[in-house]
Amino acid sequence: MPTRHPAPRHFDAPRYRDFYRTMWRIRLFEEAAIRAVADKLVLGAIHPSIGQEAVAVGVCGNLAREDALLSTHRGHGHTLAKGADSLAMMRELFGREGGTCHGKGGSMHIADFGVGMLGANGVVGANIVIAVGAAHAIRLKRENRIVCCLFGDGAINRGPFLEGLNWAGVWQLPVLFVCEDNGFAASTRTRAMTAGEGPAARARAFGIAAEEVDGNDAVLVDQTAQRLIGEVRGGGGPRFLVARTYRLSGHTGVDPAAYRPKEEVEAKWRDDPIARLGAALISAGLAQDELEADRRAAYAEMERAYATARETPWPPQRRAFEDVQDAGDPRVAAF
Amino acid sequence: MTTRITYADAAKRAIAEEMRADPTVWAVGEDLGRGGVFGQYKGLPEEFGPERIADAPISEACIMGAAVGAAMMGTRPIVEMRFSDFALCAIDELVNQAAKARFMFGGQAKVPLVVREPIGMWRSSAAQHSQSLESWYAHIPGLVVVCPATPADNYGLMKTAIRNDDPVVYMEHKNLWGLEGDLDDPPAPIPFGRARVARTGTDATIVAWSACVHAALDAATELAQEGRQVEVIDLRCLWPWDRDTVLTSARKTGRVLIAHEAVRVGGFGAEIAAVVAEEAHGALKAPVRRLGSPRAPIAYAPPLEDLLRVTPAHIARAVRGLFA
Numbered sequence: 001m002p003t004r005h006p007a008p009r010h011f012d013a014p015r016y017r018d019f020y021r022t023m024w025r026i027r028l029f030e031e032a033a034i035r036a037v038a039d040k041l042v043l044g045a046i047h048p049s050i051g052q053e054a055v056a057v058g059v060c061g062n063l064a065r066e067d068a069l070l071s072t073h074r075g076h077g078h079t080l081a082k083g084a085d086s087l088a089m090m091r092e093l094f095g096r097e098g099g100t101c102h103g104k105g106g107s108m109h110i111a112d113f114g115v116g117m118l119g120a121n122g123v124v125g126a127n128i129v130i131a132v133g134a135a136h137a138i139r140l141k142r143e144n145r146i147v148c149c150l151f152g153d154g155a156i157n158r159g160p161f162l163e164g165l166n167w168a169g170v171w172q173l174p175v176l177f178v179c180e181d182n183g184f185a186a187s188t189r190t191r192a193m194t195a196g197e198g199p200a201a202r203a204r205a206f207g208i209a210a211e212e213v214d215g216n217d218a219v220l221v222d223q224t225a226q227r228l229i230g231e232v233r234g235g236g237g238p239r240f241l242v243a244r245t246y247r248l249s250g251h252t253g254v255d256p257a258a259y260r261p262k263e264e265v266e267a268k269w270r271d272d273p274i275a276r277l278g279a280a281l282i283s284a285g286l287a288q289d290e291l292e293a294d295r296r297a298a299y300a301e302m303e304r305a306y307a308t309a310r311e312t313p314w315p316p317q318r319r320a321f322e323d324v325q326d327a328g329d330p331r332v333a334a335f
Numbered sequence: 336m337t338t339r340i341t342y343a344d345a346a347k348r349a350i351a352e353e354m355r356a357d358p359t360v361w362a363v364g365e366d367l368g369r370g371g372v373f374g375q376y377k378g379l380p381e382e383f384g385p386e387r388i389a390d391a392p393i394s395e396a397c398i399m400g401a402a403v404g405a406a407m408m409g410t411r412p413i414v415e416m417r418f419s420d421f422a423l424c425a426i427d428e429l430v431n432q433a434a435k436a437r438f439m440f441g442g443q444a445k446v447p448l449v450v451r452e453p454i455g456m457w458r459s460s461a462a463q464h465s466q467s468l469e470s471w472y473a474h475i476p477g478l479v480v481v482c483p484a485t486p487a488d489n490y491g492l493m494k495t496a497i498r499n500d501d502p503v504v505y506m507e508h509k510n511l512w513g514l515e516g517d518l519d520d521p522p523a524p525i526p527f528g529r530a531r532v533a534r535t536g537t538d539a540t541i542v543a544w545s546a547c548v549h550a551a552l553d554a555a556t557e558l559a560q561e562g563r564q565v566e567v568i569d570l571r572c573l574w575p576w577d578r579d580t581v582l583t584s585a586r587k588t589g590r591v592l593i594a595h596e597a598v599r600v601g602g603f604g605a606e607i608a609a610v611v612a613e614e615a616h617g618a619l620k621a622p623v624r625r626l627g628s629p630r631a632p633i634a635y636a637p638p639l640e641d642l643l644r645v646t647p648a649h650i651a652r653a654v655r656g657l658f659a
Contacts, residue, residue: 101441109439129400137408163397323442328575
């Protein structure tokens with residue numbers, strides 16, 4: 001169980017009500033997507049982040065639109081929190097025209113460059129080296145924005161994690177690394193497969209200041225991310241945040257996660273980050289009805305997205321050969 | 336007007352000109368601070384400084400991956416891999432990321448990279464510093480594959496590679512760095528996908544690229560003494576490749592040999608042979624032939640290493656076989 005932290009002194013109720021709305025939007029987007037998998041409307045794999053919504057809102061809530069975000073295969077929450085449109089995302093999952101990527105990427109390759117979301121990634125850890133390169137370009141172009149790179153605890157055992165952290169440290173690049181530690185690398189408990197003290201210790205070994213927080217506490221994630229991002233923006237070089245959380249759903253939309261004891265999952269449901277933030281908002285004076293209205297609004301938005309995506313046509317066939325590359329004809333004498 | 340220039344300096348001149356013209360062009364890789372492991376960046380660190388001719392840690396995956404991120408953010412990186420063999424440490428970043436980002440993201444991003452991957456055998460560099468792996472990349476949608484054979488081409492194709500918005504796998508042959516040749520003054524970029532007829536002939540066609548072009552020209556000289564007029568086509572690019580020039584020559588001569596330094600099995604010669612057979616079958620006077628290295632790792636000891644080389648003698652013998 002993550003430990004509860006004392007209530008922060010400055011509780012910005014309007015800000016956290018926004019977070020609360022976004023967390024429900026993420027939760028209900030993913031529940032709709034899981035239903036669409038069962039309904040055979042989403043045909044590819046999806047990787048829900050149910051239970052991890054506090055990390056998405058707490059981190060992305062501190063990014064500007066022009067800041068770049070690199071995400072993972074489990075990236076719906078990050079993408080919504082960065083400002084992407086839920087209908088365009090749902091269409092992408094359904095593989096339809098009007099999806100963020102014209103239905104050519106699906107869940108694992110969602111990107112929305114218009115809101116600075118430079119891509120989910122189907123390869124664990126691959127986004128880390130891309131993120132440091134994005135930060136490198138910011139440095140070369142003397143721009144003021146920063147890069148945020150989210151990845152899971154499984155990624156810290158990949159080579160690009162080590163290469164990327166070293167790179168960011170060498171050039172003191174403006175990047176915030178966020179290890180969203182849900183304890184599992186797909187179906188394997190990460191701790192059993194990780195030598196040493198884990199992600200924060202590895203970051204510190206590269207001279208990168210690292211903080212570890214209860215990632216189910218949206219307020220704590222927010223306040224810590226705010227401070228670290230301020231340091232990155234101020235030219236302090238890279239920072240590293242470990243947000244400990246738990247994936248309440250399976251690894252994919254169809255994974256029953258039988259590798260976890262039922263009691264463990266039930267206990268984690270009692271630490272649901274949405275309920276926790278809801279309780280904090282009630283303590284701050286909001287009415288239960290107001291919170292329920294937020295949930296209902298999110299539900300209506302995602303039901304509309306589901307229904308509209310289902311009625312949206314497939315991409316035209318020409319899309320299969322668009323944006324392959326400028327040089328050469330991809331169709332040359334194939335059939 | 337022409338000037339004399341080496342293969343290495345021709346590419347360097349192209350890079351310097353593009354860097355002067357476009358502040359978003361930069362180069363990154365190991366050993367760049369000292370001018371590159373082969374001296375192919377000599378003088379550039381002094382002119383452009385350490386930010387734009389950037390040294391890097393021995394982190395091929397990060398060099399390539401960072402270049403992908405930097406390209407998506409509006410810069411045009413030249414990625415130095417030192418040896419094509421080492422680029423295998425960055426294969427995910429090139430094949431899964433660089434080559435696919437534009438398509439997967441529905442055209443929201445382009446990834447303008449030039450990935451310099453020196454290829455080929457020179458002397459006693461053994462199995463991990465001698466390979467020619469160009470056919471692997473020709474198989475990957477999204478990538479351009481360039482294998483220049485001459486100084487003029489190494490200038491003109493490098494210019495095009497830097498200006499092109501696709502990720503370009505740019506494979507220079509290590510044995511050609513010092514090769515001198517003429518460069519037009521002023522020189523012009525060379526478009527992708529346009530082969531060069533290095534020698535005209537009527538009796539047979541040899542298709543080659545990179546260092547093998549020179550072996551093919553030597554073979555053609557030898558065959559001319561026997562009364563065989565052999566056309567030599569320098570393909571220049573494996574993707575996109577110039578089917579028209581190859582097929583026109585095949586229809587004219589009726590005899591086609593493809594010669595490459597890479598392992599014959601699964602080499603790009605197989606693709607060319609198949610297309611010639613499919614498209615020009617009726618014009619062929621002999622079956623299409625391919626030459627390439629045996630399917631063995633490249634040995635260190637010179638007498639063993641030499642058993643893996645495609646030589647002018649091999650090529651001449653194979654062409655004679657087309658008339659048997």
